Amino acid sequence: MNKGVxxxxxxxxxxxxxxxxxxxxxxxxxxxxxADVLLEADLKGLxxxxxxxxxxxxxxxxxxxxxxxxxxxxxxxEGPTTAxxxxxxxMGMVIAKKSMDLCIEKAKELGMGMVAVRNxxxxxxxxxxxxxxxxxxxxxxxxxxxxxxxxxxxxVEPMLGTNPLTFAFPSDEEFPFSLDxxxxxxxxxxVELFARKGEELPPGLVIRxxxxxxxxxxxxxxxxxxGEAALLPLGGMGEExxxxxxxxxxxxxxxxxASLQSGYFLKAINGVNLGHFFIAIDxxxxxxxxxxxxxxxxxxxSLRAARKAxxxxxxxxxxxxxxxxxxxxxxKGVPINTSxxxxxxxxxxxxxxxxxxxxxx
Amino acid sequence: MNKGVxxxxxxxxxxxxxxxxxxxxxxxxxxxxxADVLLEADLKGLxxxxxxxxxxxxxxxxxxxxxxxxxxxxxxxEGPTTAxxxxxxxMGMVIAKKSMDLCIEKAKELGMGMVAVRNxxxxxxxxxxxxxxxxxxxxxxxxxxxxxxxxxxxxVEPMLGTNPLTFAFPSDEEFPFSLDxxxxxxxxxxVELFARKGEELPPGLVIRxxxxxxxxxxxxxxxxxxGEAALLPLGGMGEExxxxxxxxxxxxxxxxxASLQSGYFLKAINGVNLGHFFIAIDxxxxxxxxxxxxxxxxxxxSLRAARKAxxxxxxxxxxxxxxxxxxxxxxKGVPINTSxxxxxxxxxxxxxxxxxxxxxx
Numbered sequence: 001m002n003k004g005v006x007x008x009x010x011x012x013x014x015x016x017x018x019x020x021x022x023x024x025x026x027x028x029x030x031x032x033x034x035a036d037v038l039l040e041a042d043l044k045g046l047x048x049x050x051x052x053x054x055x056x057x058x059x060x061x062x063x064x065x066x067x068x069x070x071x072x073x074x075x076x077x078e079g080p081t082t083a084x085x086x087x088x089x090x091m092g093m094v095i096a097k098k099s100m101d102l103c104i105e106k107a108k109e110l111g112m113g114m115v116a117v118r119n120x121x122x123x124x125x126x127x128x129x130x131x132x133x134x135x136x137x138x139x140x141x142x143x144x145x146x147x148x149x150x151x152x153x154x155x156v157e158p159m160l161g162t163n164p165l166t167f168a169f170p171s172d173e174e175f176p177f178s179l180d181x182x183x184x185x186x187x188x189x190x191v192e193l194f195a196r197k198g199e200e201l202p203p204g205l206v207i208r209x210x211x212x213x214x215x216x217x218x219x220x221x222x223x224x225x226x227g228e229a230a231l232l233p234l235g236g237m238g239e240e241x242x243x244x245x246x247x248x249x250x251x252x253x254x255x256x257x258a259s260l261q262s263g264y265f266l267k268a269i270n271g272v273n274l275g276h277f278f279i280a281i282d283x284x285x286x287x288x289x290x291x292x293x294x295x296x297x298x299x300x301x302s303l304r305a306a307r308k309a310x311x312x313x314x315x316x317x318x319x320x321x322x323x324x325x326x327x328x329x330x331x332k333g334v335p336i337n338t339s340x341x342x343x344x345x346x347x348x349x350x351x352x353x354x355x356x357x358x359x360x361x
Numbered sequence: 362m363n364k365g366v367x368x369x370x371x372x373x374x375x376x377x378x379x380x381x382x383x384x385x386x387x388x389x390x391x392x393x394x395x396a397d398v399l400l401e402a403d404l405k406g407l408x409x410x411x412x413x414x415x416x417x418x419x420x421x422x423x424x425x426x427x428x429x430x431x432x433x434x435x436x437x438x439e440g441p442t443t444a445x446x447x448x449x450x451x452m453g454m455v456i457a458k459k460s461m462d463l464c465i466e467k468a469k470e471l472g473m474g475m476v477a478v479r480n481x482x483x484x485x486x487x488x489x490x491x492x493x494x495x496x497x498x499x500x501x502x503x504x505x506x507x508x509x510x511x512x513x514x515x516x517v518e519p520m521l522g523t524n525p526l527t528f529a530f531p532s533d534e535e536f537p538f539s540l541d542x543x544x545x546x547x548x549x550x551x552v553e554l555f556a557r558k559g560e561e562l563p564p565g566l567v568i569r570x571x572x573x574x575x576x577x578x579x580x581x582x583x584x585x586x587x588g589e590a591a592l593l594p595l596g597g598m599g600e601e602x603x604x605x606x607x608x609x610x611x612x613x614x615x616x617x618x619a620s621l622q623s624g625y626f627l628k629a630i631n632g633v634n635l636g637h638f639f640i641a642i643d644x645x646x647x648x649x650x651x652x653x654x655x656x657x658x659x660x661x662x663s664l665r666a667a668r669k670a671x672x673x674x675x676x677x678x679x680x681x682x683x684x685x686x687x688x689x690x691x692x693k694g695v696p697i698n699t700s701x702x703x704x705x706x707x708x709x710x711x712x713x714x715x716x717x718x719x720x721x722x
Contacts, residue, residue, distance in 0.1 A: 077646075077647060077648070079471075079472045079646040080471045080472060081442060081471050081472040081473045081646070082472040082473065082642075082643075082646040082647055084647050084648065110440075110441045110442050110471060111440045111441060111442040111443040111473075111475070112442045112443065112472075112473040112474075112475060113473075114472070114473060114642060116647055139617075151667070151670075152664050152667055152676050152678075153676070153677070154669060154670050154673035154674075154675065154676050154677075155664075155667040155668055155669055155670060155673070155676050156668055156669070156670045156671075157667040157668035159663070159664055159667045160664075167613045169613075169616050169620070177612070177616065179606075179609040179610065179612070179613055181603070181606045181609065185596065185602055185603045186603065202601050202602070204602060205602070207670070209668070210671060211670045211671040211672065234595060234596050234603055234606050234607065235546065235595050235596060235607075236597070236602060240563050241546055241563070241565060241566070241597060242542070242546045242547065242595055244677070244679075245540075245542045245595050246595065246596075248540040248542065248679040249540065249610075251538070251540070251660070251661075251664065251678065251679060252528045252530075252540055254660055255530050255538065255656075255657050255660055256500075258656055258660065259530070259644075259648075259652075259653045259656040259657045259660070260644065260647040260648055260653065261647065261648065262648055262652050262653075262656055263656075265656070265659075265660050265663075266660060266663050266664070267663070281443075281475060282443075283620075283621065285438075285440040285442070285443040286438060286443055286445050286477050286621040286622065287438070287445065287620075287621055287622065287623055291620075291623050292620045292621065292623075295616075295619055295620040295623055295624075295626070296616050296620045298626075299612070299615055299616055299619065299620070299626050299627060300612075302520070302626075302627050302628070303513050303516075303520055303521075303612065303627070306512070306513055306516040306518040306520045307516055307517055307518035307570070308515060308516055308517070309512075309515050309516060309517045309568070309572045310517075310571060310572040311572065312515035312516070313515075314515065315513050315514070315515045315516050316514070316515070316605070317612065318605075318609040318612060
């Protein structure tokens, strides 16, 4: 563990995060939802989307009046299996949770449900909403646009968000299959990780405006901000290793997020006015849920049992590493680095949440 | 153009391909459907899925009794938005076309439709079915499993098919957005292309059983057949360039293709008993179709107008290159290489289709 990093238990972190959201002006029920999504990221080891974002992405933006702590969710249009909702730039996590609830409700009745959302804000980990469906015996799909960072194939300009395209399926194992990933190779948070460790980035993850690949993480972070560097799509630079496919999937997510609700897209996106989409498909409309779970589990077990590459310890399936991390963190708590420690203390003091004490002070 | 390659016009090729399918025992209407799908691949320049497959994949398999020329399609289960169909190993293209028709019908009524198919055979280009929906103002999604060729991350064993995950959207342009791609970096057909040209494969597309990357296309083709080499998932080898994402999407397609219909999967797949899935989503359930088309067109035009990488001529969007190729081939015909020429002559002679003459004989 890096210098200064301290583990904090969920029994301490959970009520604190809840109180911060309440202190920001969220109704109790909404504060619970936001704390759920945020802490699930910490539990699973998705540290780029956990408490480290509480201050910069949620607390600061609400304080600055960019997004509203009270979420008004309007129905723009509704059909038997579909809906368009307007989140009025409330809390993205509340908007997303209610949207997936509506998808599930519709899918339970008619087999499928889909909701497109306009005017939303950062909703945390997309996989949370896909897994909401999987936990209830449905297939869950979720995605969102985001501020521009991916360059199209043969371009150097950040145009598309990291645009996750996520799927979750029920299985007969302890955890659902859950693919929650950006359509870029890496995300900004990963570059920050290399910067903190003082390590060079591998080549081929980032493209600079001169067409070269950036490997100095401090320079890359600066250039990503100024638009002088962009993330490469899954598949990498040019066409040789099929980067046009990752670029294609990022575009699919941009279209699904914006076009169904006539919303903002590409360069017009900057933290608010986001578009999302959610899909739920009821497995029991096709087959017995237990059969689906069993077939899916068999596929996953077969994949893990494949012949390993020389030197490889283990073959994983999507969601497995996060599940293993969650088992460890449930017991040991979340590692919190020094800069996040200071943010937590600052919010605590500003909101006067005097009953909360941290192990790092 | 390579030695011996001859252009053949669609006005000549179309009735010939139709007659071959009829000669194989397909009903007239089904022969039309199969010819449509096959020749669309040739028209778009997707030469790995066109007439070059007529003999090895369709003619030979029907002759060998592996799949039936007469397609019996049974409804296993049906709900308001969903269905499971059994193709009884008839013609994959007929099964797929009818499945997407059913999705569109359901989506036109209730907003969404999804069909899972069991016991099907090779259905040609997945994008054809997604575009069926897009041409009628719906979002189309299609996918299929296939015989094992992709190795999971940290494995060297071919486990997953090239498992395409395709999306098509209506736009206000001359052609729909259409992302029709395998979840591997390349397909076997691409390796064959390198072998024909006598060129080395770029590193990082294929993994051999010793964990190294294969670059000699003749060796790779042999090793892919014996299972001593496997295709790498989109994103490449290991985790550094996020190959686990391509592996994850290939798994998503395997699960969607098999688990909803309790069908065969992974190593059990070999040309027949394939599983497919099709989804149609009616745009007009969310917004005016023209608004959707316009937003989508604006997204695509913005992407093409992005800052180009030094030395790059053009930024494309998914489906654009295929559209440009189709404009050229409509006029100039399809380039047919010598081995395919011989196959066409052989089928013509075996079926006694004496009225057909080719420019290469």
